[in-house]
Amino acid sequence: MQVTTIPTRPIPGQKPGTSGLRKKVRVFQEPHFLENFVQAIFDCAPELAGGTLVLGGDGRWFNERAIQTILKMAAGNGVGRVVVGRNGLLSTPAASNLIRELKAAGGIILSASHNPGGPEGDFGVKFNIANGGPAPEKVTEAIHARTQGITEYRRAEVPDLDLATLGETRLGELTVEVVDPVEAYARLMQRLFDFDAIRDLFRSGFRMRFDAMSAVTGPYAKRILEDMLGAPEGTVVNATPLPDFGGHHPDPNLVHCAALVALMNGPDAPDLGAASDGDGDRNLIHGPGLFVAPSDSLALLAANAHLAPGYAGGLKGVARSMPTSAAVDRVAAKLGIPCFETPTGWKFFGNLLDAGMATLCGEESAGTGSDHVREKDGLWAVLLWLNVLAKRRQSVPEIVRRHWAEFGRNYYSRHDYEALDAGIAQALVRDLRAKLPALPGRRLGEETVTLADDFAYRDPVDGSFSEHQGIRIGFRSGARVVFRLSGTGTEGATLRVYLERYEPVRIDEDTQAFLAPLVALAEEVAEIKKRTGRTGPDVIT
Structure with a gap:
């Protein structure tokens, strides 16, 4: 295997934001732009040399091309093993889970989350560290500094890999394993939630609509909701990930989920409406005639988490971003647990979760999660809602209004x-x-x-x-x-x-x-x- 060292020069505008480096697709397609940033990651994360790297993305435009480039650069930089989702797909929470499960040195996630896709849309690259969470500021600052002084990058000169077939391939000293992107994540969900109770809920005639927004959560929702939990076929709509998200703006809010919102406010609304975004880390929850705001959803889940097996022992603490409403603070006070207020950005929750100081975290921007991974998790939030509904056997509006009656709104x-x-x-x-x-x-x-x-x-x-x-x-x-x-x-x-x-x-x-x-x-x-x-x-x- 031949490794080539390619001269380059710094390119302005490579400072990572809240969730990695995000630019227009056309910017990432410019000569050396992607390569410079990825080489900076390898240079600033020496633990990847000889270690395991998890790699995948949300399937948006340029996803597969970028993965082929990163695989060749991983081989050129001495990475020992790369685990990549089939067809280059991995939701952000599933990638975090794989990093943790495999004890990987880190992961590269290709996504611009809820931003539009397609050739005129957005693309992004984010580095996650060994705990499965987004790199902290000291790491992203080092990566940015490296991009400002970079002079070369390394790449193995090998053919593109087959990403559609499960199994292992050798690239010199590098082993590349293509895995089912859903399997490990589904196993984790089975450990956290009462799947038998949720199956009984669906058998009772409970109706649900999950809009995957032609994004990465489609295969996860189909496998878990329809195949494993017995929701009727067709419960999950827009289930096939598309490079342009089918023209959708994959942000699960009241504007971009207009069809789902209209259904939930109509005369034949199902019992639960839900959606997730481009990379699967955000969620929308809507009951018949009632949208559950993300801040309220966090508070309600904190108050009811004990109904799920994975949280039956109680919560160690909760955390919210500063702009998120204080609704969860009132729940924490009743439970007698700490409530932490952090800046916006999931990376700020990582230390609290790793230290065992918090169990549930949330942001007002439709992101909710727990200590099961180190990212927010859209489908996890939907499954926890289903677990609560299965145990309480009350409607979404009834649960919400009883919560407000107890805690205020x-x-x-x-x-x-x-x-x-x-x-x-x-x-x-x-x-x-x-x-x-x-x-x-x-x-x-x-x-x-x-x-x-x-x-x-x-x-x-x-x-x-x-x-x-x-x-x-x-x-x-x-x-x-x-x-x-x-x-x-x-x-x-x-x-x-x-x-x-x-x-x-x-x-x-x-x-x-x-x-x-x-x-x-x-x-x-x-x-x-x-x-x-x-x-x-x-x-x-």
């Missing part, structure tokens, strides 16, 4: 202003940050500001410090508004505005109407319309 919404001019968005946040010292004690509308800061986090496990994680403005009433620039987009900037108000008694109000005064306060203090020219958000969730 955190009315919550996120308003996204997408594809803003990056300079304008950054100036908006910069100027808002400058206003913070003068805000406490000031009246805004009917509210009085009691907190105004830029969230910073000291990791309780390793002591690492992260700052500028989102601007928080809190009011005497307990309401709050959070402003944050997203790190998951590939074009321009996305401004996210999070709005929350707790109400202990009036639990059946319309969310947007109830939060309208907060929306007005957010506009007043940040001058969003004046600065961006937008008359309103692009997406409301």
